[in-house]
Amino acid sequence: MNNKEFIAELSRRTGYTAKETSSLMTVLVAEITEQLEDENAITIQNMGTFEVKKKQERVVVNPATQQRMLVPPKLIINFRPTASFKEKMQ
Amino acid sequence: MNKKVLLQDLSESLVRRRGMDKEDANVFVRSVFDIIAEYLQADKIIKVKGLGTFKLVTVDSRESVDVNTGERIVIKEYTKVNFTPDPVLRDAVNKPFAQFETVVLYEGTDVAEMERMDFPDESELLEEDEEVGETESTAIANERLPQENVLAETEETATDEAKVGAAQVETEVAEEVVVNEQTTDSMSEPTEEADDIPVLGNPMDRMEEAEMDVQEQNNGKTEEELRSKEVQEQSQVEPEKQEQKMDSSARDSESAGEKPEKAKEEGKVQGQDGMPLSSEKKTDDSPETKQARSTAMHVATQQIEVQKVEHQNVEHQHIVQMVPDSGTRRIYLTPWMIFFVSLVVLVLMSFSYYLGYNRFFMEADNGDAKAVSAVRQNVKQQPVAAKTAVPDTVQVKRDTLQASSAPEAGLSKESEKAEQKQPVEKNTPQTQLPQVKGGAYEIIGTREEHRLKRGETLREIALRYYGSKNFTVYLVTYNNIVNPDLVPEGMLLKIPELKLKHR
Known part of the structure; x- marks a missing residue:
């Protein structure tokens, strides 16, 4: 399912036009982005949690050249599905 | 948040x-x-x-x-x-x-040790920072990464001095303070320094550059000349080293200009026993002769046709010279300050050395001979590695600061990581129990003992106690079995208690 299909389905369910739905989605995504930027965890019931995790810097070795590289630390988004959601997906 | x-x-x-x-x-x-x-x-x-x-x-x-x-x-x-x-x-x-990028680490950057020295002594770190400050700033001006190597080497040299022992370190300090009263005996330390310094072409160049920067001669060509000049100076000193020490540099510079070819030959001779040279070089750096030396450098700079001498030992000496150079330059302020700073450094060095000694050697006393020998080795390497780590840390910190203000917490977490990684990489016997290299489990004690019967194999025993014959290696390690294929009947086998390592 791509974004277009997603918007279509969403507008069908909520009764908004595709254009309205699309702009509402933009607002929602902006809000989610903002929350995650603040390193807040977003919990969706019966689905899972979006949270920001810090990955430590690490040293990797290129196996071909044996060259060692220092990879910088990162903030990544992690999605943890709830147990019930995982179960549903089986 | x-x-x-x-x-x-x-x-x-x-x-x-x-x-x-x-x-x-x-x-x-x-x-x-x-x-x-x-x-x-x-x-x-x-x-x-x-x-x-x-x-x-x-x-x-x-x-x-x-x-x-x-x-x-x-x-x-x-x-x-x-x-x-x-x-x-x-x-x-x-x-x-976002501003961080993946960077290439060069040889000699000891990552495992990176943040370990962050904890023990902040003031020591500051000392070290100060000491390497000169080289560092020049290198940063060059904006090149590999200068870490240079720092590492510089530090290594310093650490070697610490290794020689308190008494000799004292001599070293005295040396710095009363440069003029040097004897040939006290020069045994620089000898060791030169021996221990790894051969690295790249940092050498960097050293040259650093020197050039100091002299504010940004002319690219002078690099080679400087090197050959050093060689010449040394070689000049060599034959007459017994007689002339103090005022040699002034004469050196002149004679260096006169016989560049002879200098090359002699440079090789020094390569073999050239250690006292470094001491002489040090003498050259003494306050009185410093000016003479800079004149010498100018003289040398003018000789463009001087041959390139690439003898490695000579390069080593060059490094050795650089170290005291930065030291002495800093020291000219007041004798009392010198004395005080050296004293503080000395105390910190012996303190950290003592700590490391206690931690790694004493614990191993209860362990088996193998572990003890391994630990002994470790004790030897420990100060070196630890000190080597310092410039890295400094470098990393600097990077972070340069890029932008990264969270402090990040740094301390990184050090934790480094600490966790260390035992795995170095396989240091941190406890008195022998551990399996790279094993997923840690041996934390003896679970029980098992008397070997005829026909039993270690694999069988591992299978019985742990459920997998893959655990044989723990039995072998824990019981110090030299040949796992030939274990004597009736041997009392200690079954180790294992604990999953947390990664």
Whole structure:
């Protein structure tokens, strides 16, 4: 399912036009982005949690050249599905 | 920060920004995630613009061994939900660290030790910082990464001095303070320094550059000349080293100009026993002769046709010279300050040395001979490695600061990581018990003892006690069995108690 299909389905369910739905989605995504930027965890019931995790810097070795590289630390988004959601997906 | 945000909070933002009805907003947000949840199973993949991609990934069933019971178990096939954030979202979240880039680490950068020295002594770190400050700043001006090597080497040299022992370190200090009263005996330390310094072409060049910068001669060509000049100076000193020490540099510079070719030959001779030279070089750096020396450098600079001498030993000496050079230059302020600073350095060095000695050697006393010897080696290496780590840390810190102000917490966490990594990489016997290199388990004690009967094999025993013959290696290690294929009947085998290492 791509974004277009997603918007279509969403507008069908909520009764908004595709254009309205699309702009509402933009607002929602902006809000989610903002929350995650603040390193807040977003919990969706019966689905899972979006949270920001810090990955430590690490040293990797290129196996071909044996060259060692220092990879910088990162903030990544992690999605943890709830147990019930995982179960549903089986 | 680190709050929990619920669906209601998201819909509230819709109410705020769009003036939607609260109920409608709630329905809207809920249906967004409902659709994701519902269609994910049917479509296996859902892409939402700005948010990311949800994907169902099938993990094949696989066989595994229950590490506790040793039973073979089959992990069933299952599907896992995978979420890949949209690049826009990903970058937005990673903004605080966006300015960092992956950098190449060069040889000699001891990463495992990187942050370990952060903890023990802040003031010591500051000392070290000060000491390497000169070289560092020049290198930073060059904006090149590999200068870490240079720092590492500089530090190594310093550490070697510490290794020689308190008494000799004292001599070293005295040396610095009363440069003029040097005897040939006290020069045994520089000898060791030169021996221990690894052969590295790259840092050499950098050293040259550093020197050039100091002299504010940014002419690229002078690099070679400087090197050959050093050689000449040394070689000049060589034949007459017994007689002339103090005022040699002035004469050196002149004679160096006269016989460049002879200098090359002699440079090689020094390569073999050239250690006293470094001491002489040091003498050259003494306050009185410093000016003479700079004149000498100018003289040398003018000789463009001087041959390039690439004898490694000569290069070593060059490094050795550089170290005291930075030292002495800093020291000219007041004798009392010199004395005080050296005293502080000395105390810190012996203190940290003593700590390391206690920690690694004493514990090993109860262990077996093998461990003790390993630890002894470790004790020897410890100060070196530790000190080597310092410039790295400094460098990393500097990088961080240069890029922008990264969170302090990040640094300390990194040090934790480094500490965790250390035992794995170096296989240091941190406890008195022998440990299996790279093993997933740690030996924490003896569970029970087993008398070997005829026909039993270590594999069988491992299978019996741990449920897998893969554990044989722990038996072998813990009992110091030299040949696992030939164990004597009736031997009392200690069965180690194992604990899963946390990574």
